[in-house]
Amino acid sequence: MFDRAVLSKKGTVPLVVALAVDMIGSGLFMPVSLLYFTAVSRIPLTSVGLLMSAATIATLPVPVLIGYLADRWNPRDLVLVAQVLQAAGFAAYRWADGPVPILVVVVVVAVGQRVFWSSFFTLVAGLAPPGEERRLNDQRFALVGTVQAAATGLGALVGGLVLVDASVSAYRLVASANAVSFAVSAVLLTLVPRGAGQQPEAARAAATGSYRVLLRDRPYLLLIVANTVFALCSVMVGIAVPVSIVEGAPSLKWLIGPLLAVNALLLATGQGFVVRWARPLSRVRAMAVAGGLWVLWSVAFAAALRVPPVVLLPYLLISMLFYAGADLLHAPISNALAAAAAPEHVRGRYLAVFQYCFTIANIAAPTFFTALYARGAALPWIVLGILTAAATAAMYLLEKRLPAEEEEPVKAMSV
Incomplete structure (x- = not known):
């Protein structure tokens, strides 16, 4: 692996x-x-x-x-x-x-x-x-x-x-x-x-060096903003999925535990394989692929309310595959990209601020979901999908603006 x-x-x-x-x-x-x-x-x-x-x-x-x-x-x-x-x-x-x-x-x-x-x-x-x-x-x-x-x-x-x-x-x-x-x-x-x-x-x-270097680094700041949205997707699985299933399909609430457990198992065992698969891609493009998968996940859960009960179980399982694929790509590559795109002499500052992506996502997720869910069961997923689509577009904009030597795709090597 x-x-x-x-x-x-x-x-x-x-x-x-x-x-x-x-x-x-x-x-x-x-x-x-x-x-x-x-x-x-x-x-x-x-x-x-x-x-x-x-x-x-x-x-x-x-x-x-x-x-x-x-x-x-x-x-x-x-x-x-x-x-x-x-x-x-x-x-x-x-x-x-x-x-x-x-x-x-x-x-x-x-x-x-x-x-x-x-x-x-x-x-x-x-x-x-x-x-x-x-x-x-x-x-x-x-x-x-x-x-x-x-x-x-x-x-x-x-x-x-x-x-x-x-x-x-x-x-x-x-x-x-x-x-x-x-x-x-x-x-x-x-x-x-x-x-x-x-x-x-x-x-x-x-x-x-100083934090002024980071504050002037607009591409890196955009990376932080986009990754905050991706981190919100990652956090939302433990907050939004259980509520959506319990409220929208109570007969399937037994599925919540297995869904989250399988996702954790995939994250624990699949990152090495996914990184090998994604190595022909630049890190930025791999992040964009993860964003696209999260958009599909959001759209799928927004549409789940209209799925007939007889096919809802396989529908939810397939929908969670989009999330799992995105999480497997994002988890290792986001930190590798953040480190590679940071100037070495201020890398500690850059990576410390980059961790605010996950802090902000953890603080914002409960309020984000509950406030929107109160206005409609599909609304959190729709808004999350829109935000993630914007973050994914931002990643494509960043492909030529982050340090080029860090973003050139590498050819597969025999091991």
């Missing part, structure tokens, strides 16, 4: 293992993330939700600072700090028994998460030596995405069993296990060479 050259690069294996340990722990905690404090501290669920939202909003400025530090310092050290912060935060969960202590530990964890995702992809991109063939770095990002999806799914599967017990001791055990996973991940990261992630020349040039 992946070229040996990808794994043979020094630092790749410990980085991937560290990510797997992290994601297993995070997946383990995921099913109880909202319920933990209601069970352990008897805090109302609505209050927990507000505290978590407040923590998320409080950390929004963090990527801007981390992008600056990733260019001037070493991204590996920032990723390691992120893991230590999250380990400390989850270790303190057992002592958080009121609104203020809960807010403090949740903010610590949220800051750690922001630091991690704002520096991790800079570290991954920096594993590529100068002049490395494009497809190898694409496969490196696909490998990271595969490990992330598979490990998170495995952890969530085990974490779901905790809900069967639902005791205070079980919840505390899960939080402690998550803390341990972050600590182990931090230890594994020390095996990644400290020089990984940035060339010495780029480190020196970063001292004179």
Whole structure:
């Protein structure tokens, strides 16, 4: 699935293992993330939700600072700090028994998460030596995405069993296990060479770089805007699909779990194959193909209300194939494109800001869907399709405006 050259690069294996340990722990905690404090501290669920939202909003400025530090310092050290912060935060969960202590530990964890995702992809991109063939770095990002999806799914599967017990001791055990996973991940990261992630020349040039470079880079800003729409599509599957099926076809609500599970399985196993398939395409064109598939997915779900019940089941299954194909293309290639199109001496800043695509999508998706759904069951899908079509058109406009040397299609090579 992946070229040996990808794994043979020094630092790749410990980085991937560290990510797997992290994601297993995070997946383990995921099913109880909202319920933990209601069970352990008897805090109302609505209050927990507000505290978590407040923590998320409080950390929004963090990527801007981390992008600056990733260019001037070493991204590996920032990723390691992120893991230590999250380990400390989850270790303190057992002592958080009121609104203020809960807010403090949740903010610590949220800051750690922001630091991690704002520096991790800079570290991954920096594993590529100068002049490395494009497809190898694409496969490196696909490998990271595969490990992330598979490990998170495995952890969530085990974490779901905790809900069967639902005791205070079980919840505390899960939080402690998550803390341990972050600590182990931090230890594994020390095996990644400290020089990984940035060339010495780029480190020196970063001292004179600033965010003004990014603010003047109109093609990259357009890429961020377009990718925010694509990220919204990615988030909407977990928000919009369950509601649309439960409300529009209640007899098929049993299908929701299998649909989402199969999509997660495809994402965990198929990224390497899709990256190989897409290697004759430029990264921008591959992103446009993903956008086109998401447009088809949106149109299909908008039209689902008029599909006869007798054929609705196969119709929905086929519709989700459009989503799965788009997600498989977008997940690895979006980050590879963002890294390749960024000037090396300010790559940390560029990639940190690029992560706002996913932050904005996660914040906006619930309101976007519910506000439009209240005005018509098909309206969210219609609006999403229009936005995605515009983002796809923007990708075609970008094909000749992003750095040409990063976007030339490469010929397939025998492996």
